[in-house]
Amino acid sequence: GENVEQHPSTLSVQEGDSAVIKCTYSDSASNYFPWYKQELGKGPQLIIDIRSNVGEKKDQRIAVTLNKTAKHFSLHITETQPEDSAVYFCAASISSGSARQLTFGSGTQLTVLP
């Protein structure tokens, strides 16, 4: 089955700096790569996603890049703010018919220091 590895497990940055989180996946059939933000006591919130036919996608301060050849994708957050502090999860999805199994990474605890 699919295996997703995520690094780093913890990341501290100064407010205003950039943060980068990296993930690798094992199954070349994966075709959808979402990123979720999870705050304490809440469910994961979808913040950005990318399909396998796209190399980069940006939404305001958040961007995601995908390298299909190397089977890795990254989340970039610019101009970080204290409210960006949370656990971030990457995931990869293989679709088979109507099945959409998401395999998650182990998470990155991002702390933005004021």
Added chain:
Amino acid sequence: EAGVAQSPRYKIIEKRQSVAFWCNPISGHATLYWYQQILGQGPKLLIQFQNNGVVDDSQLPKDRFSAERLKGVDSTLKIQPAKLEDSAVYLCASSLQGSYEQYFGPGTRLTVT
């Protein structure tokens, strides 16, 4: 638009007892998922429903876990009997039929003592 609703938010039970969790997906979302999230880990898919049919339950421990979605809307996940290692947050997610985007509820935190 209302999000995915789950109840209860917290549950504490003793091992060998049974427990049930309820989920109401976003209106119009035909696909519903149950995930298990152990502390410090990413969510792990347990089961996926499309309307009231099971699409994927390959990772559901069927000797103790069961789930149903009888009318294609609400769903319940049951554990019987519970074990200590079942302590986790149980998340429900939903999506439009055929869509990749999954939207999660707040989860139910289960503690088995």
